[in-house]
Amino acid sequence: MTGGAGKAGRAVVRELVEHGRDVLSVDLVRHPDLPCEQLVADLTEYGETVDALKGAGSVVHLAAIPAPGLRPDELTFRVNVTSTYNVFAAAPVLGLGRVVWASSETVLGLPFEREPPRYAPIDEAHAPYPESSYSLSKVAGEELARQFARWTGIPYIGLRFSNVMEPHDYERFAGWQDDARERRWNLWGYVDARDVAQACRLALDAELHGAEVFVVAAADTVMTRPNAELMDEVYPDVERRTELGEHDTLLSIDKARRLLGYEPQYTWRDA
Numbered sequence: 001m002t003g004g005a006g007k008a009g010r011a012v013v014r015e016l017v018e019h020g021r022d023v024l025s026v027d028l029v030r031h032p033d034l035p036c037e038q039l040v041a042d043l044t045e046y047g048e049t050v051d052a053l054k055g056a057g058s059v060v061h062l063a064a065i066p067a068p069g070l071r072p073d074e075l076t077f078r079v080n081v082t083s084t085y086n087v088f089a090a091a092p093v094l095g096l097g098r099v100v101w102a103s104s105e106t107v108l109g110l111p112f113e114r115e116p117p118r119y120a121p122i123d124e125a126h127a128p129y130p131e132s133s134y135s136l137s138k139v140a141g142e143e144l145a146r147q148f149a150r151w152t153g154i155p156y157i158g159l160r161f162s163n164v165m166e167p168h169d170y171e172r173f174a175g176w177q178d179d180a181r182e183r184r185w186n187l188w189g190y191v192d193a194r195d196v197a198q199a200c201r202l203a204l205d206a207e208l209h210g211a212e213v214f215v216v217a218a219a220d221t222v223m224t225r226p227n228a229e230l231m232d233e234v235y236p237d238v239e240r241r242t243e244l245g246e247h248d249t250l251l252s253i254d255k256a257r258r259l260l261g262y263e264p265q266y267t268w269r270d271a
Contacts, residue, residue, distance in 0.1 A: 002043060002052075002087065003062035005031035008102070008164050008196045012060060015197030016204075026052045027063060043083035050090045060200050061087045061101040065134065068106070073133035080137035081144075088144055092152040100203040103142055103158035103213055105251060106135035111185030119239040120231060122187060123252035124160070124213055142213055149211040156210075157203045162191040162217035162251055170271040173222055180225065184234045187250035188221035192266035202260040212259070217251040219264040 001016065003009040004025025013034050016023050023036040030038045041052040043063050053059055063083055065076045084101065091099050108122055109115065109129035118126055130136040138160075145156035163186060176183050199216045223230060227244035244250065256262040 001036075001060045001062070002026045002083075003064065003102075004034060004036070004038065005029050006062060006066065007166060008161065008193050009062045010034065011166075011193035011197040012062065012200045015194070015201050016060075019201055021201075024052075024056070043086055044079055046086045046089070049083075049086040050093060053087070053090050053094055053096065056094065056096055058096055058098040058100070058204055059087060059091065060204070061099060062200075063087075064102065064137075068132035068134035077133040077137045077140075080134070081140050084137075084141045085144060088148045088156065091148070091154055096154065098204060099145070099148075099154060099156045100200055101141065101145070101156065101158055103160045104135060104138040105160050105162045105186055105189065105215065105217070106130065106132065107138050107142065107160060110135070112187075113185075116235050116238050117187065119241050120187060120235065120244070121242060121248075121250045121252040122215075124215060124255055142211070145211040145213075155208050155212070157206075157208060158211070158213040159196075159199055159203060160213055160215045161196055161199075162186060162189040162215070164193050164196055165190050165268070166193050167271060170268040173268050176222055177224055180223070180230050180233050183222050184230075188223050188230060189217045189249060189251040190222050190268070191217045192264070194266050195262075195264045198265065199256065199260065199262050202262055206260050208259065214256040214260060214262075215251050215253055216256055216262065217249045217253050217264075218267060219249055219253070220247045220267050220269065221249060222268065223247070 005027040025038045041048045107128045
């Protein structure tokens, strides 16, 4: 498990341990609350990557600079692509059976400032429109996954996570309700870290072949206003391909439901 000390990583580690997995967290730092063995390693170094993953049956690769704007653009792209390449390349060398890794919703064109989404709900068939070095690194990762899967026969499963939230983050949601444009940048989407963990666990076991990508989001939006009203105000000219539902996610999780058995268990509305 790479990136096990991060927000999503901590939830994934707990989920996997609770379901009987023997987990090793590999990260640049240790976290005091992880219920598993931890190893400090730099995954931008191929030798360290191979050494860290030896003995594993599979890998969940979440380690990355996790968002645009946190570090300089070139560094973000270099770190994310290099670490992803090293994990992907180490997998066949070490005989790993599967790679599950963190792509991102940003490949879909977020924050939709240069151009709006082509349609809603948006799904995996939407063409990639990376708008930052971070999202470009994820598009590059998806192409790497396709080629490594073709070369090796190992499944490489990319999960396009929406904006990851923990329970304490839900306190902020009330402040978004008065302005539909404040959260329009990802079609008002989010995902609970515990549902990220569920998706990773399911992706490790699902009957999949080759390289696949899945949008992983909560079942609902961050808004109390209905979807039709939000779209009329912010994206009136965007094609609506299905019934939007009152608060159903506009980041379609139909593929994840169908092929992974993913069903979000957490919503900010219960908080």
